[in-house]
Amino acid sequence: MTVTHSNIKKLYAFSFLQMSLFPMAIITLFWKDQIGLSLTEILLLQGIFSIAMVIMEYPSGYLSDRIGYRAALNLASLLGIIGWGLYTIADSFTQVLIAEIILGFSVSFISGSDSALLYESLKDSEEEQHYARYEGRMSGFGQIGEACGAIFAGLLYIAAPILPFLIQVVVWVLAFMLSRTLVEPQRKLKQTSSHLAEAWKSTRYALLENKLLRYTILLNLVLGMASFYPVWLIQPYMQDGGVPLAWFGPIWAIANLSVALFALASHRSHLRLGDRHMVLLFILLIVAGYLGLGLVGGLWGFLFYYLLTSMRGLRGPMLLNHAQQQIPSANRAGILSLQSLCFRLSFVCTGPLVGMLADKVGVQQTFLLLCFMFAVVLPPVAWMFLRQLARDRRHHGLT
Numbered sequence: 001m002t003v004t005h006s007n008i009k010k011l012y013a014f015s016f017l018q019m020s021l022f023p024m025a026i027i028t029l030f031w032k033d034q035i036g037l038s039l040t041e042i043l044l045l046q047g048i049f050s051i052a053m054v055i056m057e058y059p060s061g062y063l064s065d066r067i068g069y070r071a072a073l074n075l076a077s078l079l080g081i082i083g084w085g086l087y088t089i090a091d092s093f094t095q096v097l098i099a100e101i102i103l104g105f106s107v108s109f110i111s112g113s114d115s116a117l118l119y120e121s122l123k124d125s126e127e128e129q130h131y132a133r134y135e136g137r138m139s140g141f142g143q144i145g146e147a148c149g150a151i152f153a154g155l156l157y158i159a160a161p162i163l164p165f166l167i168q169v170v171v172w173v174l175a176f177m178l179s180r181t182l183v184e185p186q187r188k189l190k191q192t193s194s195h196l197a198e199a200w201k202s203t204r205y206a207l208l209e210n211k212l213l214r215y216t217i218l219l220n221l222v223l224g225m226a227s228f229y230p231v232w233l234i235q236p237y238m239q240d241g242g243v244p245l246a247w248f249g250p251i252w253a254i255a256n257l258s259v260a261l262f263a264l265a266s267h268r269s270h271l272r273l274g275d276r277h278m279v280l281l282f283i284l285l286i287v288a289g290y291l292g293l294g295l296v297g298g299l300w301g302f303l304f305y306y307l308l309t310s311m312r313g314l315r316g317p318m319l320l321n322h323a324q325q326q327i328p329s330a331n332r333a334g335i336l337s338l339q340s341l342c343f344r345l346s347f348v349c350t351g352p353l354v355g356m357l358a359d360k361v362g363v364q365q366t367f368l369l370l371c372f373m374f375a376v377v378l379p380p381v382a383w384m385f386l387r388q389l390a391r392d393r394r395h396h397g398l399t
Helices: 003-018 022-034 037-069 069-087 092-108 111-123 128-151 153-159 163-177 195-209 211-240 245-295 301-326 329-359 363-395
Strands: none
Touching: 003 092, 003 111, 003 163, 022 037, 022 092, 022 128, 022 153, 022 211, 022 245, 037 092, 037 195, 037 245, 037 329, 069 092, 069 111, 069 163, 092 111, 111 128, 111 301, 128 211, 128 245, 128 301, 153 163, 153 195, 153 245, 195 211, 195 301, 195 329, 211 245, 211 301, 211 329, 211 363, 245 301, 245 363, 301 329, 329 363
């Protein structure tokens, strides 16, 4: 067993802490009721958060490949402490915006670095063929962490709206202490005279030259958007439906536990169903989830949200595994960050529009309109991915 093998359990713990987001289950209510933001402003805020990530997403991944994944996670943890610390004194859109930008930088340094460190640690032990299983576990621990943070979020918020944010600062202090114990794996890095040229080369490889990687990124982007819009809309949806505030924490916890359970089941489900049936399952879960949210409403309409969280858990390890197999070690974090950058750019362009739609026609009607949109967009994207996957397998003599 190699020295870097110890990283695996530490990354599980780091994922748990990183996703133990005590404010998450009530943050939309905090923005609305404590800061006074509209849904348009909330989605705009998240759009700006995404811009902050876009600015740093690929550079942070490229930098992580050069300075080391351990150093990147250390820096991310320090930024997390600062960002959530600012939230404890925020009382305006501008102050929340500054905190969100810093947290965006924090997330961008984690994005790609944690999965890249996991893959390279497994590679040191010649276990990279089991990456999807370990990635599912890491994702599962993260969602369990968020569930644990959410269980008492509603009660903490009722006691003192600022309390979840104070606890969050302590969580990131613990994450920083843990990240300092990680071991950097040995990797072969190519010497380059121009970092800009190397970054463009990686981008061209991911989005132009490697067709399977390109369509994997595209499918992951659309599926990711389908699971991301409801994160910011489900709380006002429940509020409109008369769901008691004390239920918000447990509902959010169950949502994240469902992501965790299905992430843990993703590898086995993929082996049993295969790529084609897994992708079809993703589409069915999305359409059924949005349709239910759009048609049912009321006190129990939120139950359809769990179909979307289940899809989120299933698709992550499967599509990350497909992407990892296509990425060279020297640029692993950079290309994974590029995938996240594409996602964030898409949200920057569409998130505020979804928020405006929700303010204008209501959250429930917005879910119904999004259902129709994804029912149109997903099938051709899925077809392109599956067609290219079949071609690559025939080319390499795989079944």
